[in-house]
Amino acid sequence: MSQLPLRAQLASALGRTAATLSRATGRGDGSVIGGRVGLMLEPDLLRKLAADRKLVLVSATNGKTTTTRLITSALQELGDVATNAFGANMPAGHVSALASNKDAPYGVLEVDEKYLPEVLDTTNAGLVCLMNLSRDQMDRAAEIWLLAQKWRRALAGRPVHVIANCDDPLVTWGASTAARVTWVAAGQRWREDSWCCPECGGPLDRSGFGNGGQGLTAAQMADTNWACRECTFRRPEPSWVLDGEYVTDPRGQHWRLDIQLPGQANRANAAVALAVAETLGLDPARALPRLRMVTSVAGRYTTVERDGRSLRLLLAKNPAGWLEAFDVADPALPIILSVNAQGPDGRDTSWLWDVDYRILRGRPVLVTGERRLDLALRLAVAGVPFQLCDSFEQAVGLLAPGKIDVIANYTAFQQIRAEFGRAV
Structure with missing residues (x-):
């Protein structure tokens, strides 16, 4: 990384001090207060800290903390990685994460869905990972179609590479304006928020059946094809395909996801993490052992x-x-x-x-x-x-x-x- 300007160095140092004091006094892990202090002293601190790094932004309704952890673990094979490991996923948390490891050549940041356009604009991240969108915090979060629309606008015209789950129609719509997209068939068990086409409003024909994905057989879960009846919007052809405990890469090679985190959702997270890692030059054979090292994520599965x-x-x-x-x-x-x-x-x-x-x-x-x-x-x-x-x-x-x-x-x-x- 290039040398930070003096004001940014001071803001970063004081932010780290505030975070340390927060931890020492038992008030929290310091991942928010440190960033807030830094941004008060230097409002453009996030942009300056993000410069000259290979930066990955990870956003979704569910699984972004876990996927961030998996990607971080994989990329540590290549070098130091700055990350917001405890889920502080708004700009203050991003500042704390990058300031705490200011010399790391890589950064992997979990980003709140609503903040993704702002953080992308500020950091100019080269890689964005999008996994799912569903209803959440119903009295606070924007309607999920509006979130997908914000993603579309934020990605349009940017030289950014997106890794996206093509089994989720809203994610596909949100990601489709990006200059380059690598599609991952990571599955979508919960389908109750995506029965209508986000492009035209028409009905989507979905394989399997509804009921929130409960009762689906393994074959039905694997068959996640979808298409609009009234326009040309349909599921794109994936480069990576999750099938049970295995993921198939773009060359047709099968990799067993013998990770320690339980459940199909975490195998989906791992499949996405592998796609991100390979995009950054890390072969799956080197990334998989790193994924197996993750046993819990911020208390989850502990x-x-x-x-x-x-x-x-x-x-x-x-x-x-x-x-x-x-x-x-x-x-x-x-x-x-x-x-x-x-x-x-x-x-x-x-x-x-x-x-x-x-x-x-x-x-x-x-x-x-x-x-x-x-x-x-x-x-x-x-x-x-x-x-x-x-x-x-x-x-x-x-x-x-x-x-x-x-x-x-x-x-x-x-x-x-x-x-x-x-x-x-």
């Missing part, structure tokens, strides 16, 4: 111990996320569900009614969190027996020693992590 109980922590923030969490959860184990509705979650919990909870029948279900009554009503209507608990600690205490799955939305998940020292 197993923690308490009083003889092994609790596996799963994050689910929206209907699509809950569907993927159910795919990972062990049907033979009791399960604790925790839901809040704080600012980062969105105040509106009506999305709970879009989740099919009937899959939980037949296992012990305990419900906690600030909005436990909302979730309890949804379970009652779905005919799922449950036990209501005033706290997470009470829920754990009611279960016998052994293995337990825990699914929580964002702030509930962070509260549970805090109880165990923010295990990562």
Whole structure:
């Protein structure tokens, strides 16, 4: 990297100091406050820190933190990588990430969907990774068609290479204005937000069937072709294809995704990560061992111990996320569900009614969190027996020693992590 101007150096240093103090005083990991301090002193700090790096921006509704971690792990085979590992995915977090490793030749940044145009404009990143779009934080986030439209406008006319999931029609539409696109058939289990053509509004013919992807056979899950009945918009031909535990590269070679992160969604994340890594010159044979080293991501999939109980922590923030969490959860184990509705979650919990909870029948279900009554009503209507608990600690205490799955939305998940020292 070129030498930063003196003002930017000072802003960067003071930001790192603020982040260190935040961690030392137990106020957080410092990934936001450090960036805010830096931007106060030098508003153009992100642009200056991004200059002369090979930068990847990763955006999606679900899976962007995990995919960012996987890409970062792979690229460490090539050199140092600056990244926002804990999910601070707005400009302040990006400043903190780049300032904390100012000499790294590579940068991999998770980016909030709504902030992608701004961050792309500021950083002039050469590579953008787009994976999925679905409803999320319904009272705060823009309507997802509007987000896809913002992506289209941001990518148009830029010399940027996009790696995009062609199985998601909204992502395909959002990415299709880019100068160069590498299409990855990474799958789309949750289809309830993409039955209409984003180009003309007509109906999309979709393979398989609906019901949020529940009940789909393996063959139906693999058959993700789609096309509009009323215009020419259709699924592009992919260069990379995910098929169960394998991904096929553009040369037709098959690679087994024997990663340690569980579930089909994480194999999709890994397939995208491989495509990104190869675009930056890293062969899949060298990237795959790096992907296998990732065992948890900011607490996701971590197993923690308490009083003889092994609790596996799963994050689910929206209907699509809950569907993927159910795919990972062990049907033979009791399960604790925790839901809040704080600012980062969105105040509106009506999305709970879009989740099919009937899959939980037949296992012990305990419900906690600030909005436990909302979730309890949804379970009652779905005919799922449950036990209501005033706290997470009470829920754990009611279960016998052994293995337990825990699914929580964002702030509930962070509260549970805090109880165990923010295990990562």
